[in-house]
Amino acid sequence: MINVTKVYLPSKEKYQKYIDEIFESAWVTNYGPKVRELEEKLAEYLGVRNIVLVSNGTAALEIAYRTLGIKDYAITTPFSFVATTSSLLTNSIKPIFVDINSDTLNIDAEKIEGAITSDTTAIVPVHVFGNPCNVDKILEIANKHNLKVIYDAAHAFDVRYKGKSILNYGDISTLSFHATKLFHTIEGGALVINDDKLAKKARYLINFGIENEESIPYLGINAKMNEFEAAMGLCLLDEIKNIKSKRKILNDYYKKELDGVVKLQKINEDTNMNYSYFPIILKNENILLKIKKALNEENIFPRRYFYPSLDTLKYIRPKQKCLNSRDISRRILCLPIYPELRKNDQKRIIKIIKGKYEKL
Numbered sequence: 001m002i003n004v005t006k007v008y009l010p011s012k013e014k015y016q017k018y019i020d021e022i023f024e025s026a027w028v029t030n031y032g033p034k035v036r037e038l039e040e041k042l043a044e045y046l047g048v049r050n051i052v053l054v055s056n057g058t059a060a061l062e063i064a065y066r067t068l069g070i071k072d073y074a075i076t077t078p079f080s081f082v083a084t085t086s087s088l089l090t091n092s093i094k095p096i097f098v099d100i101n102s103d104t105l106n107i108d109a110e111k112i113e114g115a116i117t118s119d120t121t122a123i124v125p126v127h128v129f130g131n132p133c134n135v136d137k138i139l140e141i142a143n144k145h146n147l148k149v150i151y152d153a154a155h156a157f158d159v160r161y162k163g164k165s166i167l168n169y170g171d172i173s174t175l176s177f178h179a180t181k182l183f184h185t186i187e188g189g190a191l192v193i194n195d196d197k198l199a200k201k202a203r204y205l206i207n208f209g210i211e212n213e214e215s216i217p218y219l220g221i222n223a224k225m226n227e228f229e230a231a232m233g234l235c236l237l238d239e240i241k242n243i244k245s246k247r248k249i250l251n252d253y254y255k256k257e258l259d260g261v262v263k264l265q266k267i268n269e270d271t272n273m274n275y276s277y278f279p280i281i282l283k284n285e286n287i288l289l290k291i292k293k294a295l296n297e298e299n300i301f302p303r304r305y306f307y308p309s310l311d312t313l314k315y316i317r318p319k320q321k322c323l324n325s326r327d328i329s330r331r332i333l334c335l336p337i338y339p340e341l342r343k344n345d346q347k348r349i350i351k352i353i354k355g356k357y358e359k360l
């Protein structure tokens with residue numbers, strides 16, 4: 001079976017060494033030595049100031065809102081994984097959707113200003129499939145209207161824009177280290193925070209809001225990463241360059257074969273991507289369903305990602321309609337891409353897509 005992705009695992013021996021150390025120390029959670037080591041190594045590798053590891057990418061978003069005191073309304077994109085929006089709602093913040101640009105698949109920065117009201121406190125854009133948002137324009141708008149910016153950078157691990165990590169943009173960027181991601185800790189996530197004071201606050205918030213034995217200054221949650229998860233991250237960080245270069249080869253081959261046959265995401269200039277996803281945009285949903293069926297019959301399972309568009313969710317009030325996002329979400333398919341994917345299987349995928357497309 002070929003799925004859209006396959007978890008990357010280090011050798012058992014490599015992971016076992018870390019597990020032995022954890023058993024020896026009997027320190028399994030609560031900001032242990034492996035979590036600290038991974039935070040330091042990640043900050044250095046990514047070129048960011050503070051990194052706070054957490055239990056998952058959804059918790060990272062929730063902690064980001066709490067750290068910055070976001071309330072009332074936040075502008076966000078309807079073309080994302082549901083957690084971008086649901087994390088707002090579970091923190092009593094109402095999402096106001098601004099439609100996407102149908103080429104970049106990111107929030108259309110030109111449309112953000114028109115959606116700002118006196119109750120807007122934040123902008124929550126997503127670097128969709130790792131493609132950097134129009135960060136300069138978003139910064140300009142945020143400064144003008146005194147808004148906080150939280151980038152959902154779940155897909156943007158190790159993406160560089162204009163020579164530096166994309167994670168340096170915004171008041172906070174959040175990452176997901178779920179097993180399906182390029183870099184993972186089984187379950188996990190992180191906040192990237194430039195401001196040291198805010199980073200300190202986030203550390204209290206992930207530990208129930210506790211500062212020390214006598215002081216609980218904030219309303220927090222439990223969002224701590226444990227030592228076993230951090231150990232997985234330490235194993236993988238060593239191998240990340242190799243993981244990325246294997247993905248790049250697959251990415252470039254898909255691109256060479258499919259560019260012009262199907263529509264591809266337009267990547268921002270001056271970007272070094274991480275090759276996490278390979279989305280293709282088809283002419284209509286009917287064609288998508290036929291291609292998906294043909295692939296499924298060969299035991300190949302691409303994923304409709306992101307679908308459905310979040311502005312169609314039943315629990316969104318007031319009702320909103322983002323036509324570009326609805327249109328793209330109906331006809332976008334993410335193709336299998338992971339280091340172990342064999343060239344022959346990739347060729348098979350391309351052949352099925354091309355064959356079906358030409359017949360339709």
Ligand SMILES: Cc1ncc(COP(=O)(O)O)c(C=O)c1O
Nearest residue numbers: 056057058081083154176177178
């Ligand atoms: C854009 C985006 N945001 C947030 C999340 C949530 O991350 P997690 O699954 O680690 O909670 C995901 C997960 O896939 C995602 O794709």
